[in-house]
Amino acid sequence: MSKRAFGDFQTPMPLVESIVSLLKSLGIGANRVLEPTCGRGNFIHGLLNAGAPPAEIVGIEISQEYVAQARLMAGENGAVRILQANIFDMDFGHDLSWQKDGDLLVVGNPPWVTNAALGLLESDNLPAKRNLKNLPGIDALTGASNFDLAEAIWIKLIRELYDQKPVIALLCKTSVARNVLQYVRRHQIAITDASIRLIDARHWFNAAVDACLFTMSVNRGKTCYEVEVYESLSTSQPQSRMGFIGDSLIPDLRQYTELQYIEGKSPYVWRQGIKHDAASAMELIDRDGNWYNALDERVEVEETYLYPLLKSSDMRPSQRKLVKRAVIVPQRHVGENTWKLRQDAPELWRYLNQHINLFELRKSSIYKGKPPFSIFGVGSYTFSPYKVCVSGLYKMPYFKAVGLRGGRPVVCDDTCYLLPFNSASQAARTAAALNHPITIRFLNSITFWDAKRPITKGLLSRINLDGLIERLPEPDIRHRTEKILDELAANGEIETLESAVMESPAQLRLL
Numbered sequence: 257m258s259k260r261a262f263g264d265f266q267t268p269m270p271l272v273e274s275i276v277s278l279l280k281s282l283g284i285g286a287n288r289v290l291e292p293t294c295g296r297g298n299f300i301h302g303l304l305n306a307g308a309p310p311a312e313i314v315g316i317e318i319s320q321e322y323v324a325q326a327r328l329m330a331g332e333n334g335a336v337r338i339l340q341a342n343i344f345d346m347d348f349g350h351d352l353s354w355q356k357d358g359d360l361l362v363v364g365n366p367p368w369v370t371n372a373a374l375g376l377l378e379s380d381n382l383p384a385k386r387n388l389k390n391l392p393g394i395d396a397l398t399g400a401s402n403f404d405l406a407e408a409i410w411i412k413l414i415r416e417l418y419d420q421k422p423v424i425a426l427l428c429k430t431s432v433a434r435n436v437l438q439y440v441r442r443h444q445i446a447i448t449d450a451s452i453r454l455i456d457a458r459h460w461f462n463a464a465v466d467a468c469l470f471t472m473s474v475n476r477g478k479t480c481y482e483v484e485v486y487e488s489l490s491t492s493q494p495q496s497r498m499g500f501i502g503d504s505l506i507p508d509l510r511q512y513t514e515l516q517y518i519e520g521k522s523p524y525v526w527r528q529g530i531k532h533d534a535a536s537a538m539e540l541i542d543r544d545g546n547w548y549n550a551l552d553e554r555v556e557v558e559e560t561y562l563y564p565l566l567k568s569s570d571m572r573p574s575q576r577k578l579v580k581r582a583v584i585v586p587q588r589h590v591g592e593n594t595w596k597l598r599q600d601a602p603e604l605w606r607y608l609n610q611h612i613n614l615f616e617l618r619k620s621s622i623y624k625g626k627p628p629f630s631i632f633g634v635g636s637y638t639f640s641p642y643k644v645c646v647s648g649l650y651k652m653p654y655f656k657a658v659g660l661r662g663g664r665p666v667v668c669d670d671t672c673y674l675l676p677f678n679s680a681s682q683a684a685r686t687a688a689a690l691n692h693p694i695t696i697r698f699l700n701s702i703t704f705w706d707a708k709r710p711i712t713k714g715l716l717s718r719i720n721l722d723g724l725i726e727r728l729p730e731p732d733i734r735h736r737t738e739k740i741l742d743e744l745a746a747n748g749e750i751e752t753l754e755s756a757v758m759e760s761p762a763q764l765r766l767l
């Protein structure tokens with residue numbers, strides 16, 4: 257099996273040494289240590305060399321080569337046992353045959369690989385359901401479309417070692433730490449003293465993920481599901497405290513509590529942009545006044561079905577310069593009959609049929625049984641003249657007010673979310689409120705920026721815009737609104753007949 261299938265990232269010795277000395281400084285000493293996937297044994301080496309080594313260390317590793325290296329490193333040291341095994345075939349509660357008693361520390365760095373990646377690698381390095389059947393809730397976890405092997409290992413350790421009251425300190429992705437936290441809370445498993453200490457995974461492992469040392473005490477002391485988050489292994493003061501408000505996990509409880517008045521229900525419905533899954537035919541780029549698709553074909557179709565397109569990359573504060581893109585919008589609402597295009601837009605009908613294979617290849621089941629060339633994320637809101645759009649992908653939220661371009665409503669793709677407006681002033685005012693530093697602070701307090709799509713419709717719907725606008729200083733909002741309106745006007749995005757009349761909130765909600 258490949259290194260990738262084993263999620264193989266051996267921990268460099270300097271990082272091991274920092275972790276071992278941190279644990280010592282926190283008073284987490286132990287008589288017994290388990291390194292559940294010990295690789296070459298770097299953590300064991302670090303523990304043996306740190307002074308006052310544990311009385312007994314057990315390492316488990318699947319790779320024969322690493323087992324040999326770890327055994328060589330441990331030498332004749334009778335305190336160390338390296339077992340060659342697949343941890344998913346073991347029961348940590350019964351199979352470890354401890355020789356000593358005393359406090360148990362679990363330390364290490366479980367594999368960094370997801371079940372989806374294992375599927376692609378045709379690897380079976382997965383927890384077999386039969387071995388996990390006694391772990392409540394694991395089915396929900398392993399049944400999830402994508403879960404991390406490290407999550408399954410965390411849960412196995414917590415469950416099977418529960419009676420031995422271990423301290424567990426493992427390097428893992430921050431997303432894994434959050435999922436484990438949600439799991440223990442959902443199942444009311446007693447944990448306390450949980451902390452996350454961020455590490456630079458790019459530096460240590462050349463991996464582009466957010467990772468940490470996640471530590472918790474299991475079945476000891478008063479249960480607490482709050483987690484102190486430290487900027488690094490060496491900082492002594494936490495930068496924030498993560499915890500639950502209701503069932504929502506909040507990254508920064510202090511900031512959140514201060515700005516909780518913004519939390520509520522959005523009076524307006526946030527919409528996701530257009531989804532078509534056929535970008536090479538549907539999305540066009542302007543070259544010298546002509547439209548081209550990604551197949552480099554010149555496209556001549558009825559212009560009434562083309563709309564200026566904004567993608568996530570256009571959602572930057574400085575990105576006022578227009579990259580001239582268009583998208584074909586063959587329907588005005590989801591499920592609309594497209595056969596009529598044959599008469600109404602014969603050029604478009606011909607073009608779409610020439611590329612029908614691209615539409616037939618669309619995997620998502622949402623397209624099944626729908627009219628040919630169907631799209632999603634389309635409705636009356638798509639055609640509103642003004643919008644406030646935001647990308648779901650970026651770590652810095654920026655709400656962009658957009659108006660008409662070339663007299664046409666702008667649409668965005670499905671990586672973005674939008675609010676529709678009939679007036680430029682209302683769109684500008686909403687963008688001003690959403691981009692206000694207070695709102696951004698609130699968003700920072702509820703958003704895990706390391707998620708693949710940190711901004712979601714669910715998250716945006718939690719901003720009580722009416723309440724927010726009431727609380728923000730009016731002169732400040734007015735000044736920001738005017739600035740946005742000036743920019744829209746300078747870009748020619750405001751209709752000449754734009755009235756200063758603002759829609760009533762009720763009207764806006766109807767869009």
Ligand SMILES: C[S@@+](CC[C@H](N)C(=O)[O-])C[C@H]1O[C@@H](n2cnc3c(N)ncnc32)[C@H](O)[C@@H]1O
Nearest residue numbers: 262265266267293294295317318342343365367
């Ligand atoms: C991220 S590496 C870390 C190794 C070591 N803990 C360290 O920190 O240097 C993960 C290790 O898990 C091992 N591994 C992967 N799947 C395993 C399994 N099912 N059972 C036991 N070990 C496994 C890999 O061979 C690899 O050595």
